[in-house]
Amino acid sequence: MKPMTKNMWREIAANKGRFIAIIMIILLGTLIFVGVKATGPSLNDSMATTVKAKHLSDVQLFSTTGFTRKDVQTAEQVSGAQAEISKFKDVTGGKDEDVVALYGYQSGAKQNQLKLRSGHLPQSANQIVLDERAKRDFGYHLGDTYRFNRQANLKQRSYQIVGFADSPRYIDYTTRGAANVGDGTVAYFAYIKPQQLKLSTATVLTVRFKSLQGLNAFSDDYQTAVNKKVNELKTAFKPRAKQRDRQLSADVKRSFAPQQQKLTRASQQLAQLKQATGDSAALRQQQATLRENQAKLDTALKQANTRTQTTYTCQTREDLPGFTSFGDTSDRIATIANIFPVFFFLIAALITFTTITRMVEEARRQIGTFKALGYTKWVIARNYLTYALMAGLIGALLGSVIGNATLPRLVISMYHMSIPLTTSIPVMWTVIALAVAFSLLATVGAAIIVVRRELAEKPADLMLPRAPKSAKRILMERITPLWRRMSFTQKVSYRNLFRYKSRMWMTIIGIAGGTALILTGFGLNDSIGSTASQQYGQIFHYSATVSLAHNDQSKKAMTILNQSSAYKGATKVNMTTGKVKANAKQISDVNLVTPNNQQQFKKYVTLSHSLNTKGLVISKKIASQLDIKTGDKVSFTTTTGQKAALKVTAVTPNYMGVFAYMSPTAYHQAFNVEPVVNTLLLKLNGQSDQQQKQLARQLLKRGGALGTSFASDQEATIKTMSSSMNVIVLLMILLSGVLSFVVLYNLTNINISERIRELSTVKVLGFFDNEVTMYVSRENILLTVFGIVLGYGAGWGLLSFILNQATTAQVVFPVIIRWPGFVVATLLMVAFTLIVMWVTHQKLKHVDMVEALKEN
Known part of the structure; x- marks a missing residue:
């Protein structure tokens, strides 16, 4: 080896602790920087791999009148669309009358394919495949007999469990969505042969677009693209709705035609009889009966025509249970990755910079000696730059590889307890390059600065110790006692x-x-x-929310509640959803709450200010997102199209959901209608999950409720x-x-x-x-x-x-x-x-x- 190279290796050997310390500091900094930065994208990539493998649809359409092959053709008019129809309905069944999302299993389905976890898929009419969650959380096993309630209206009620599976429609074991039967909360999904569901038509149409499959489902690009496709689907189905209505209306008329013909013939016969025999009491009685039957037929025909009015509802992946919350979590980790690791890495880089600086300063006499012996500045500098480069590269590369490979894998392994993900971890080349660049800046950069400064001095000066700093009196010395x-x-x-x-x-x-x-x-x-504890401890003081099926029809619900031993109290409110606009910005899905009794309402919700006879109290989320404050004006538009310009009278704290509040007087002045009670806020004693389900089931069945949401x-x-x-x-x-x-x-x-x-x-x-x-x-x-x-x-x-x-x-x-x-x-x-x-x-x-x- 050359003398300079030997000297570098001797320096490393003599000061192993310092060399290892530099590597460790850089390693830790890059490990957390690259590892946490890779976690968010890894979660998204893993989810994308999971749903892509089983061909999750991009859009689901529901219709009030069902779907036919003609609807598939209509959907596929949109560029790149692949459409399928299937049978689906929410029913109740099982040991505890659970709500089940029941699907007809199609072996050749190209979308929303099941991932079998055990057993096999349905092969005969008496077989059923259940959600893996039914096995995990509800205690079902292969070979068990599963029995549905009579109201499920299936060809048979009992089925043998032959398999358990995961579905890309349901990615999170902790939630399966809401329903309008049972207790209002879906417990798990199930698949049986489609012929077993007594449905005349398919009830769901799923659409998948080839052009969207390469996009991250949680990215803005995907959301923009899928929203564009949804608008194209709505345009395509607008004339289809009218065609469907005409077709169904014609079918209804044909089905009622025989009865109408009978009534018409009977009317003609009575008219002829009246001409032949004259008017009589018996004849008048028969004519009255005939008119009554005609009225009943007209009413039935009208109701049948009402049921043939086609309305389509579109849902995207955002509406699937657990999908949005998963995206929010990965975004949250990505946000943390933009701040925490950077702060961590800056500290590591700062300390490394100091260490390298001190190392070069300690080598003053060596630098002076080499300079006196005739070595050029570059040869001398190379010795220390190589030392810094080695420490920086070893630390940065080790940290990057360990961080990229381990942290995302650890987080995904935790998710496996609630979400069945297929692990996919991208190599974050850009982040790794950034980490290596910062590491070398802290090590080699420090070495360049200090070596350049030292080499500017004469050899004789370098071989003498640096003059010590002169002592100065400090503040404490001036405090003589x-x-x-x-x-x-x-x-x-x-x-x-x-x-x-x-x-x-x-x-x-x-x-x-x-x-x-x-x-x-x-x-x-x-x-x-x-x-949650802050929201339901400091702001909300109620245990559950009951949405009423019909406005101002709370008597039925109160009857059920008064029979419950858990019931402590309730207050009536009007809850309206809408969007708030201000400063060219908008926030959607705002819950506007108007209490029926303001004094009683204070016991259920704590606001920072009382509700005035005019104006609106908004949550801090609305204020920060729209950049508004007390005294500013906003525009509120309800989902039914009512619009009002309102003054913000106060901003109140809130952590979960987006809420705004108005007094009944302010609501009437703003929208020119009285607020109608459509929601109950309940205070309940502690209940088990089973007791909550039972109460929700009773409210849905006999209490005129659309659904019940519990704080728990x-x-x-x-x-x-x-x-x-x-x-x-x-x-x-x-x-x-x-x-x-x-x-x-x-x-x-x-x-x-x-x-x-x-x-x-x-x-x-x-x-x-x-x-x-x-x-x-x-x-x-x-x-x-x-x-x-x-x-x-x-x-x-x-x-x-x-x-x-x-x-x-x-x-x-x-x-x-x-x-x-x-x-x-x-x-x-x-x-x-x-x-x-x-x-x-x-x-x-x-x-x-x-x-x-x-x-x-």
Whole structure:
């Protein structure tokens, strides 16, 4: 080897700790940066792979009059469309009268194909395949007999369970959607032979577009493209609805024609009889009966024609159970990835920059010697640049590979408990390149800056030690009573703190950054997990919401509720959905709540301000998204087309859903109609899931309800969302702790190497080992305390920023860090400081004082 190369390898061997520390800091920074950045796209890619393999449809159409082959042809008029029709309806069955989404199984189906988990698909009329969730959560097994209720109206009621499967229509085991039978909540899906469903026509038409399959289903490009296709489908089906109505109307007339002919003949016979025999009481009675029968026939014909009025409803993947919430979670992780890892990586890069800078400064005499021996500046610089390049590349490449391969896989493995994903992890080449570039900037960049500065000096100056910084009086010295009571070592420690300002700030930044990152990790878990409890503890004080089937028909529901032992109270409200516009921006799906009794309403919902006779109270989500405040005007348009210009009278906190509130008087003034009661807010005693289902079933069956939504279900959804983030949060906390330890250890080593002659002098003067250790560690303790306190504020600020960016259309997260987070962050920093003190103590005990003192 050449002398310069030998010198570099000797330098690495002599200072293995520093070389490894640089690699570790860069490795940790790139690992979390690349790993968390890859997690969001990996979740989306895994979902895309899962649904693409089973050909999930892009659009589902439902019709009030069913579908025929003609509807398939109509759908396929749209460019690139592949359409299929199938039979489907919501029914009840099973051991607990569960709501079942029942489909007719078609073996040749090209869309929404089942993924068999066990058993086989239906092969005969008496066989049924159930949702895997029915096996997991409801205790069904292969070979069991499954029995439907009579109201299901099937050819037979009992079927043998021959298989369990997953469907791309239902991606999340925690939710299967809503229904208008049973308790209103779908428990699981099932497939039987289509002939078993007594349906005259298909009830659902699914459409898949070739041009959309290459797009990420959660991207804006996909949403724009699918919305365009939906509009094209609506245009194509507009004339089809009229054709279908005419066809069905003709069919109805043909079915009623024989009865009409009978009545017409009977009328003609009575007329002839009247002419022949004259008027009589018996004849008049027969004519009255005939008119009555004609009226009944006309009414029946009218009702039949009403049922033949065709209306189409379109649904996209966004409307599928669990699909949007999955996209929201992956977006949330992507948002965290844009902030947390960057902050983490910046701290790592800053400390690395300091370490490399100090390493080159320590080599002044070597640089001076090589320069005096005639080596060129480039040859000398190459030695240190190669050292920095090696450390930076090893750390960055290892961190990138480990991060890209492990973190997304860990998160996806957690999702497997609730979502059957096919793992697909893309290699984040752009992110890896960015991480490597930042790493080299921190290592090679630092080396370039410092080597260039050192090489500018003369060899003779470089071979002399750098002149020590002149001591200055510090603020504490001016406080004479305090300063006089300090020991010599205490005075030296405080002076050194302010003498080496760069090291002081690096230590503070390292400790504060580590504390902030750990607190942010705990805070993410606390904030996301507490969203539901904050909503249903501080703002909403009710247990359930009952949507009434008919306006102002709450008597039936109240009768059912009064019979329930769980019932505590209820308040009536009008709940209208609409969109709010202001400043050329719009927010949709806003729930406008108008209480029937304002005083009673206060016991159920806490608002920041009372409802006025004019204007609107909006939630903070609306205010922030539309950039409006109290006193501004907004436009509110209901789903029925009613529109009003309203003044914002107050902005109130809200975490789940998007809500606005008006008094009955304000509602009447705005829309010129009285608000009609269509929703009940209920207060209930604690109930089991089974009891909730039973109450919801009774309200749906006999209480005139469209459906019942329980607060506990919302809390369960948030809990699931929180648990899906647990792996990311735990890794953030662990890696933040490791980074903090490495940073503290590295900076302490720099401190010792900078002051080795000073420390040797102190030892020669007769200080004991413990005193020498405290001579250095006292500074670390003070800086750690200061860094921890600073980290509290930085952690709160970082968490607030992340959660503000992570809010979705329906969820705003409260900023919460519970006391265990502060305790753990503090104890970890104290523990790291104590460990570093012990390592420092062992190192200082074996310092060769003579060699250190004669070094220069």
